[in-house]
Amino acid sequence: MEKKELARLEIWKQLALHAAGFDAPERHLRHLTQDPQRLAHFSASGGGLFLDLSRQRLDHKAMELLVKLARQRDVMPKMRQMATGATVNTTENRSALHMAARDFSGSAIAVSGADVMPEIRRVRDEIRRFAADVHDGRVVGSTGKRFADVVVIGIGGSYLGTEFVAEALKADAVEGVRLHFLSNVDIHCFGRIADAIDPERTLWVVISKSFTTAETMANAAQARAYMQEKGLDPSRHTVAVTAKGSPGDDGRQPALAVFHMFDFIGGRYSVTSAVGGVPLSLLFGYERFERFLKGAEEMDRHVLTAAEDQNLPLLAALTSLWNHNFLGYTAGAIIPYAAPLHKLAPHIQQLNMESNGKSATADGRLLDVETGPFLFGEPGTNAQHSFFQLAHQGRAFPIEFIGVLQPQPAYRGYAHRSRGVSNHQELYANLVAQAQALALGRDGDEAARRFTGNRPSTTILLNELSPENIGRLLAFYEAKTVMEGFLWGINPFDQFGVELGKQLAAGIREKMAAMNADPAATFDDLDPISRHYLERLFAAAK
Amino acid sequence: MEKKELARLEIWKQLALHAAGFDAPERHLRHLTQDPQRLAHFSASGGGLFLDLSRQRLDHKAMELLVKLARQRDVMPKMRQMATGATVNTTENRSALHMAARDFSGSAIAVSGADVMPEIRRVRDEIRRFAADVHDGRVVGSTGKRFADVVVIGIGGSYLGTEFVAEALKADAVEGVRLHFLSNVDIHCFGRIADAIDPERTLWVVISKSFTTAETMANAAQARAYMQEKGLDPSRHTVAVTAKGSPGDDGRQPALAVFHMFDFIGGRYSVTSAVGGVPLSLLFGYERFERFLKGAEEMDRHVLTAAEDQNLPLLAALTSLWNHNFLGYTAGAIIPYAAPLHKLAPHIQQLNMESNGKSATADGRLLDVETGPFLFGEPGTNAQHSFFQLAHQGRAFPIEFIGVLQPQPAYRGYAHRSRGVSNHQELYANLVAQAQALALGRDGDEAARRFTGNRPSTTILLNELSPENIGRLLAFYEAKTVMEGFLWGINPFDQFGVELGKQLAAGIREKMAAMNADPAATFDDLDPISRHYLERLFAAAK
Secondary structure, three states: OOOOOHHHOHHHHHHHHHHHHHHOHHHOHHHHOOOOOHHHHOEEEEOOEEEEOOOOOOOHHHHHHHHHHHHHOOHHHHHHHHHOOOOOEHHHOEOOOHHHHHOOOOOOOEEOOEEOHHHHHHHHHHHHHHHHHHHOOOOOOOOOOOOOEEEEEOOHHHOHHHHHHHHHOHHHOOOOOEEEEEOOOOHHHHHHHHHHOOHHHEEEEEEOOOOOOHHHHHHHHHHHHHHHHOOOOHHHOEEEEEEOOOOOOOOOOOOOEEEEEOOOOOHHHOOOOHHHHHHHHHHHOHHHHHHHHHHHHHHHHHHHHOOHHHOHHHHHHHHHHHHHHHOOOOEEEEEEOOHHHOOHHHHHHHHHHHHHOOOEOOOOOEOOOOOOOEEEOOOOOHHHHOOHHHHHHOOOOOEEEEEEEEOOHHHOOOOOOEOOEOHHHHHHHHHHHHHHHHHHOEOOOOHHHOEOOOOOEEEEEEEEOOHHHHHHHHHHHHHHHHHHHHHHOOOOOOOHHHHHHHHHHHHHHHHHHHHHHOOOOOOOOOOHHHHHHHHHHHHHHO | OOOOOHHHOHHHHHHHHHHHHHHOHHHOHHHHOOOOOHHHHOEEEEOOEEEEOOOOOOOHHHHHHHHHHHHHOOHHHHHHHHHOOOOOEHHHOEOOOHHHHHOOOOOOOEEOOEEOHHHHHHHHHHHHHHHHHHHOOOOOOOOOOOOOEEEEEOOHHHOHHHHHHHHHOHHHOOOOOEEEEEOOOOHHHHHHHHHHOOHHHEEEEEEOOOOOOHHHHHHHHHHHHHHHHOOOOHHHOEEEEEEOOOOOOOOOOOOOEEEEEOOOOOHHHOOOOHHHHHHHHHHHOHHHHHHHHHHHHHHHHHHHHOOHHHOHHHHHHHHHHHHHHHOOOOEEEEEEOOHHHOOHHHHHHHHHHHHHOOOEOOOOOEOOOOOOOEEEOOOOOHHHHOOHHHHHHOOOOOEEEEEEEEOOHHHOOOOOOEOOEOHHHHHHHHHHHHHHHHHHOEOOOOHHHOEOOOOOEEEEEEEEOOHHHHHHHHHHHHHHHHHHHHHHOOOOOOOHHHHHHHHHHHHHHHHHHHHHHOOOOOOOOOOHHHHHHHHHHHHHOO
């Protein structure tokens, strides 16, 4: 077990010392990028992606030290242990086997001595058959009509990743199928979905590992009441994705089908399991879902086999650590120049901030350095017309740009050119220009028109927005997140930080329920601030 | 003209000194909130909203000093100068008269001696008539069909605020009208809208003050080509919102109607002008748009007349400054517990980060303190299942919660209760619980289950999501943003920081156009990194 605190490690001190020299003018990106070999030395390809760190504030020495840190922190051995079923989620005594969900190698992966792959393959087969049955009209609603609207009821890890993939690959949707996400318990969300769907042709997919998540259960109950009111049989309009033996799996809530999820795959890492598999296969067919899985699998192989200094997620994780722990940046943005990736940033916000927004180490001590940065993002060029003023002239923050070489085939026909270029070229020109402008800046006499430059960015390049590439991108970010956690020595798989709020909400809910049951009840035993809010809520409803 | 730098002001030093004492245990929110008068002392109502700062790390002394700072910085006099047409946008030599756009007082507001109100009223009348003509079928498409799809072509300030309001009030939409936003130049965006609309029944609203914005012009050209291909007359399917005399106003691009915008209202402050007025009136009728304006007007009156220590936007701006300049927070989140407000955070991201993400003062010097924080946000409870792990146990950041007492009438009928409470109550219980959990925290022996607390938040309360309240909320954030700018002494109305990227993109676009025109051209005179990206783009397209 690691005994030293991070900041007292010799390698950490060396990195800090090296970083301290990075304010020198000769380390400005304006100068670093003048090296004609800059791109060759600070970029790598692997797992189907291209990663360009040439506009990061890195030099060879920094990279060497960072790779050395990765070795000392056993990142690669831990990744391999994770992939082979070791109990890397130590605080919850679980494995973290999201990679197994897209493993087509045929090898066994054992948890507590038992191979998990047969179960994973069984669930994949069930999804394949069910999606085909829905698409071919063998499974229909209780009034005999084919399903057209699919409503996913799930929150956090039960929907954000799926939404990212669904939005990215919407162009491939099966004709006539529409996917909706009912995540928030807010009744406006339910109401807007009810406005948009045809209830007789709607399939509800309820996703919750425990089948006790408050929001998901409230929405599922609302949906059942709605179906009953419409004269439909809820059991013939609902499927569940849940853990074996949960209240959604024991027959108390009859459903068309139940697909299992496993405790060795955490919510935010679950897109390649049944959590993503069921909705995505219903949206664009199991075959495309499998292509997506195979892209993720390819990235996993790269993650587990590439050398440290050529390993894309590791290089990205180390760069992130360098930026946040050594150069002092507190935030980071994800800016895809590809609008179909518009839900990537919200997914990564959860994946990364929930995994690494922690102050305790995996072995139960308080960490002496900061961990997860604030992540946010919008697609370019939209972001340029929004918060990029600040990116260029305010507090600096590192950016991950994502570029795509070719638009999706469905839209290549819109070929009108403006100012001599296609829309896609215009978009790409801006991608190239922004990374350059941020890095180089521009001197000027006027303060308002001066650009300091030296603002770091990474660029990730995809050939196109295919299912495989979306899988690669997803697996890249999953691996990067886990590696950051391993570098810091925290457990990127638990989330104890959400518990206190849940417990307090349960107490307030009880007070409300008591008042609903007996209007003579009071909120007198609450603290004055909470009491004020509850009294106003009930007064407004009168 | 202000001569001292901010950090050398006596009041600034006093604030810094006072803030330095805030790490003391007796200043922990756990203790501050025990005062039974805490809420009464640190909350205020005005302009139709309720603002609760009781969970901010503030005491009476801090508030006194902050209000003193506001007075010394002449915030209120500057706001009044702004409202009456003074040239507060000094770097661009313009007024900033977004308040005039919702002024129904009948008083004159002069810019360079001329009253602008007749023009503003003229445009409002034109919008009212045009929206009614569309809704009543007096204005129809070139094949005689009524308009049903309205596509806004505009980017940044020409759409983000409108999108926020449209999403918030979608429940009020005129039957059969659907509003789409085509902002990004990404061809996927155009393609997805083309997939969703009925071209014969589509009205395109092209919004650009200069009518030269690259993305908007490319999308408008794409739309014209598309209409022509469908055999439609673009001039009978298009309206423009643009400045008088721009290329969109001079008849070169014939349109059904042209609505003027004015150089005294900047893009990100333009929602209450024709920029928001045309699309929003088409979506839910001019009458509701005017109710929205009147809510904003009410907040403006509050802004201009309330005492400093009761002035909601000023209190919020001062709290923001306190948090970011004195307590050291670098980010902030906007978390509405109201899903229809899901586009508020992207709007405020632009409004605030583009206004205040600057390092130059209005009088042309470099500022010695940090300005705009990183802003992001998602609706609660979704955010709880995403990045709130970090909010509770990672790097702290202040949060602005927004609560709503009653759901929109359209959805009150979904009344199924779970665990004894309605969905709306469940949502509200979480709002109350999160602010409390963040403030109080919880001790514990186990590092992973320890909550340090003392994490500040504001809560803004609305009675309901009415047009008036959305107007109030919008005007609140506009005023808060401008006041922050005035406190720092920067110009919150310009955005020179976006220029360098635009210029570099223009150069790259030219190279691409040359290559499109002559495939024998090369990218040899570009820097090696840009060349790499351009060569890959053109290789992929072959």
